[in-house]
Amino acid sequence: MSEPTPELPVVVIGAGPVGLAAAARLLERGLTPLVLEAGPTAGTSVRAWGHVRLFSRWDEVIDPAAEKLLAGAGRQRPDGNAYPSGADWAEHYLQPLAEALGDRVRFSTRVTGVSRAGRDRVVDAGREDQPFTVHVRTADGTEQRLEARAVIDASGTWSTPGPLGGDGLPAPGERAAADRISHRIPDLTDPAVRARYAGKRVAVAGSGASAFTALAQLADLAREAPGTRAVWILRRGIDADTFGGGEADQLPARGALGLRARAAVEDGHAEAVTGFRTAAVEPAGDHLVLTGEDGRRLEPVDEVIALTGLRPDLSFLSELRLALDERLQAPVGLAPLIDPNVHSCGTVYPHGARELAHPEQDVYLVGMKSYGRAPTFLAMTGYEQVRSVAAALAGDDEAAARVELTLPETGVCGGSGVFDEPEAEEEAGGGCCAPLTVGSGGSAPAGGC
Structure with missing residues (x-):
């Protein structure tokens, strides 16, 4: 890890559940977060599926560091045993959390590119000594270049749904319809x-x-x-x-x-x-x-x-040196744990900075973005990710490597999921319209929480 530059913030891309949790964790570590959200409010993507009820209880979708921050701001905790909708999650947790973070969150600020100051992805010399440059565009079209000591991309995958076409591309006629x-x-x-x-x-x-x-x-x-x-x-x-x-x-x-x-x-x-x-x-x-x-x-x-399914938008990260799995577009250290070609388990053991690391130091893809094209992401997984990443950025390698989460199981773990x-x-049970045989055994919005 490169030497910290205290005067520069850690830029967090996305003011969704995991991005805001990352900001809370960074503050807990004495680091300065700057959250950049393309939408006009906290949880813009969550609000888009606000009518869908989560299959996780409130207890399972609130980050512990965020909860402390909210308690300090005088916010009351929702009933932990209730199941929120996406709208509930945004209104009663994400928006108050963004308000508690104050001017550390900027809305209507879209990240258009991330690089190293004065270095494109080809240049080796002095690369790790340079801060990151984060190019943004605001709602009125103004373009700015911000500097950061580290970048955490929690922008998710909501904006890039998978096509209907079976080969991963829109089928002929799909766009016309x-x-x-x-x-x-x-x-x-x-x-x-x-x-x-x-x-x-x-x-x-x-x-x-x-x-x-x-x-x-x-x-x-x-x-x-x-x-x-x-x-x-x-x-x-x-x-x-x-x-x-x-x-x-x-x-x-x-x-x-x-x-x-x-x-x-x-x-x-x-x-x-x-x-x-x-x-x-x-x-x-x-x-x-x-x-x-x-x-x-x-x-x-x-x-x-x-x-x-959904897929990550990697276009604005093209000048960074990322190690992504060629199939899932997930970090290579994480991909074997979540590859649906190998298994269809609904959970993966908790992981953190080590599995999410890239050749470009101090860059992390977290939350849904870290899963690339793999399904079945849980908010709890993202919260554990950013806890570990914040510890790593603070230089606490022991805490970064520690596991502080036990994930629930689906009850099934089969073969290929693709x-x-x-x-x-x-x-x-066969092909089109064949008789349906369902055995005795038992991924967004409803599958992502």
Whole structure:
């Protein structure tokens, strides 16, 4: 670690749960944070899915250092056993926390680039002796260059959802049909949104907690609006682990969410299409037809909800020397622990500065951003990350290496979470419209907390 430069702040990118927790941890360590948030408020991304209820209790989504800061500001703690919505989380925790941090948080300030002063990524000479330069653009278009002693990127992945296309790129016709394809869990309490899906045939693509939430909500809508039906599109087959840990999940609300999705299928409100990877989106009058890589054409649908994961925006970090896994775009020290090609466990053991380190010293990707394209991130994981990173930046290597968190388990831990072999799909129930066989076993917004 390079010598600290006390007069310069540690720049934290993003005023979401993990970014604000990082600021609280830095203050606790006697370091000066400067949080830069592209949106106009704390938790801008969280507010975008404010209608979704977390599957973690308040006790599990409040960082301990942030809680101390809030207590010092006279803020009362919410009931630890209650389950907040995204809106609750933002209003009763994130916004007060940003207010407690005061002018250490700047809103409507978008980071457009990070580098070393006078050094692009090619230059070795004197690199570690130079402060970081953080280029920003404010809401009125003003451009500034700030200096920092370290950079913690907690900007998340919300702004870059994965496409519907099965090869990682938008399928032909996907962009043209953008007005009929949503990448977010719909807010069915909004009359306009409700009207968009009521009585419609809706394709839901994805296999994580966000997809479970959409399926459960559409099943509820179907009970009130006849004709509403979901077509659940999975790139995998269906097996005992598809719906999560159920009653074995140590986060009960997460297990219950999977059971609600399972009930939506078993009750006939959703039909499952397995082993389907979208190759094209074609207009068919007032409907859309999805074509698979294997040539299958699904029955026309009115709307598509593509909940196919999120991915990090690395464009503004291009002048830094980062060590990222070639598949997940996560730090190489972390990637083996979270790789869905290897396992589909819902948790990973707590980790910190060591696993998050890069060749560029004093740069850390934390929170959802650290997971790259991997799913199933928990807020508690991010809080432990920034506790360790703050300790490392303060020179307390012992505390940085210490584990201070025990994570809950899902109750399931299966094989590949990305691409099943054909024979595995056949064992799991097969392809389009095959009879659904669900075993006895049991990822955003709902899956990220």
